Structure formats: C-alpha cells, structure tokens
Amino acid sequence: MTTSAIAGVPGPHGSGASAPALAVTELGKRYGGVQAVDGISLSLAPGERMGVIGPNGAGKTTLFKMIAGDVSPTVGTIDLFGRDVTKLDTARRARLGVGRTFQVSNLFxxxxxxxxxxxxxxxxxxxxxxxxxxxxxxxxxxxxxxxxxxxxxxxxxxxxxxxxxxxxxxxxxxxxxxxxxxPSILLLDEPAAGLSAAERTTLRDLIESLPRTLPVLLIEHDMSLALGLTDRVMCMENGRHVVTGTPDEVRDHPTVKEIYLGRRDKK
Incomplete structure (x- = not known):
C-alpha cells in the first residue's frame, strides 16, 4: 500500500502538533453493578501502533466502543489530537478522522x-x-x-x-x-477473530503494510498477533489495567503469563 493512498495524520484545526493522536484518561464504564472498564488511561502518539490485549471479558471491546463513540463512558475523558471528543457520537468522530472496523462484520x-x-x-x-x-x-x-x-x-x-x-x-x-x-487514526476491533491461520497471515501482512504515519489502535484477543504488529501493548484483565510496555516487556510480564498461560513464573 502506498502512503499516497491515505491522508496524513495532522490533528483537527487548532490542535497542537505535539498532541497525542489519542489520549484516554481514567475511562470507566459501569452497567448496573458491573464495572466493565475501570479507570483505564492510555496515550497513542502520532504514527504509533498500540495493541490492547486481554482474555475474554477483560473489557477490551467496551473500551473500544467508548473510544469509537458507540458507548458513552460513565467517567473519564477521550481526546483526539488534543480535542475533547468524549461527548461526540460516532458520526462526528468519523468526520474528525476516526476510521474503524468492527468485531462483527458490518458489511452490505x-x-x-x-x-x-x-x-x-x-x-x-x-x-x-x-x-x-x-x-x-x-x-x-x-x-x-x-x-x-x-x-x-x-x-x-x-x-x-x-x-x-x-x-x-x-x-x-x-x-x-x-x-x-x-482517516487520521485507525481503530481495529479484533480483526483476526474467526480467521484461519492463512487468513491471519494475510491480515498481518496487510496491517504491517499500512503507512507508518497512520496511528493504529489494535484491540486483539490473539496475543501473538498483537505483540507482532505493535510498538507498545497494554494488557487488561477484569476491566483494569495490568501493564503497558513494549511487546517484549508485556510478553515477559509475570501477570500476563499467568493470564494467558495459567501460571506465574517463580522468581
């Protein structure tokens, strides 16, 4: 894919050049007595690729829907290139440059x-x-x-x-x-869900070919895919933040190993 196929990533008019592409601050979502997302913060720099991983029920999809505008947060804020978009719906966020895919195909x-x-x-x-x-x-x-x-x-x-x-x-x-x-930022919601091994390879190659000027937030259950495609990774469990770091740091984190492998390495 050529860079010319996609617009660059300057923020909305009036935003500072140094502003993160995306800044999520203490974001939370409660459904009755269930705290689906609890105090999540993250920052995505222009041109950065970041993954959010975690087991089923970790709160990844709820977090994604709040960032995309499908769901309103109970608490917290969402900034896009320095602009507060917390109360904007999906259509207005799309006009500000948010491109996204869906966990369940949304095609004609x-x-x-x-x-x-x-x-x-x-x-x-x-x-x-x-x-x-x-x-x-x-x-x-x-x-x-x-x-x-x-x-x-x-x-x-x-x-x-x-x-x-x-x-x-x-x-x-x-x-x-x-x-x-x-888009000025691309949100991918578990794009590998339901794919065969060969299809995952095609998807990996496609994401890797995206211009490095385009910031990407990848929500993914497949740990190996997320770690192989991103600059930084955040792991969630039960709606809470576990660790954020480079793919190697997250891969070697004892709590992440326990979550995904069912064990914690002894020191």
Whole structure:
C-alpha cells in the first residue's frame, strides 16, 4: 500500500502538533453493578501502533466502543489530537478522522465489493447523501475505491457480492472501507477473530503494510498477533489495567503469563 493512498495524520484545526493522536484518561464504564472498564488511561502518539490485549471479558471491546463513540463512558475523558471528543457520537468522530472496523462484520452483503467501498467513500465526503447520482468507473469516488481495493488485494473480487467472499476477504474489505475515508487514526476491533491461520497471515501482512504515519489502535484477543504488529501493548484483565510496555516487556510480564498461560513464573 502506498502512503499516497491515505491522508496524513495532522490533528483537527487548532490542535497542537505535539498532541497525542489519542489520549484516554481514567475511562470507566459501569452497567448496573458491573464495572466493565475501570479507570483505564492510555496515550497513542502520532504514527504509533498500540495493541490492547486481554482474555475474554477483560473489557477490551467496551473500551473500544467508548473510544469509537458507540458507548458513552460513565467517567473519564477521550481526546483526539488534543480535542475533547468524549461527548461526540460516532458520526462526528468519523468526520474528525476516526476510521474503524468492527468485531462483527458490518458489511452490505448483497452489494458488490466495489459498491461497499463506494458507499464508505461517499460517507466520508461531501457527497454522503448523493446516492442517486450515476457512478461511472472514472468518477473520483470510484477511482479511490478501486485504488483501495487494489491496496488490500481485492481487485479481482470487486464485482462479486460480499456474501461470496471468504471471512478473511470480508476482513480485508472492512479495512479498505475504513481506509478509503482517509482517516487520521485507525481503530481495529479484533480483526483476526474467526480467521484461519492463512487468513491471519494475510491480515498481518496487510496491517504491517499500512503507512507508518497512520496511528493504529489494535484491540486483539490473539496475543501473538498483537505483540507482532505493535510498538507498545497494554494488557487488561477484569476491566483494569495490568501493564503497558513494549511487546517484549508485556510478553515477559509475570501477570500476563499467568493470564494467558495459567501460571506465574517463580522468581
């Protein structure tokens, strides 16, 4: 994938150049008597790739949904390039440059692969409501969509319906749909869920090929995938922060070993 396929990552107008791409401060979410996320803080620098790992029930998905705008936090704040977006919905965050994928595929299954990317491209532009206009193979939106499909190796499937794609190809399509909006930050919610070993390899190569100017927050249950794709990793358990560090530091942390391997190394 070429860097020219995606916009750079300057923040919203008026934000400082040194502001983190994403800053989450003491974020918490309570559902009745259940504390799903408890005081999580993290910071993602421009161009950085960060992973959030943890077992099922750790609170990763709830954290992701709060960052994306699907769920309102009970406490805490979320800043995007120095701007407080805690109370903004998903649509307004998307207009500020948040691109994201979903844990469960959110595609138009009866439409073609190309039309799915066209819809995403229009949704992120001033033409969002102009769906009745005839779309030729040379208009700007279609050209961008075709280029993006090429970048995720789906050009040969562009005229196929989404329902005919494999699960892995649908994940590739979701990433294309997120990238065609030219995001300033990319949020990936367990993109490897349900993939075969071969599909995981394709996904890993695709994420690795993303421009290093694009900050990426990766929520992932697969520890090996997350550790292999990121600069820093945060581990969660029971809604709480366990440790944040480099992939090697997190891999060797005794509590992380206990969480994932069911044991704690003796000192």
């Amino acid at each position: 299954r009866d439409m073609t692969v190309l039309d799915n990317v066209r819809v995403a491209a229009r949704g992120g532009s001033s033409q969002a409501r102009i769906f009745w206009r005839t779309q030729g193979l040379r208009d700007e939106v279609t050209t961008r969509a075709i280029e993006m499909l090429d970048s995720v190796d789906l050009t040969s499937r562009r005229d196929d319906t989404v329902a005919d794609l494999s699960h892995g190809e649908q994940r590739q399509l979701e990433i294309a749909m997120a990238l065609v909006t030219e």
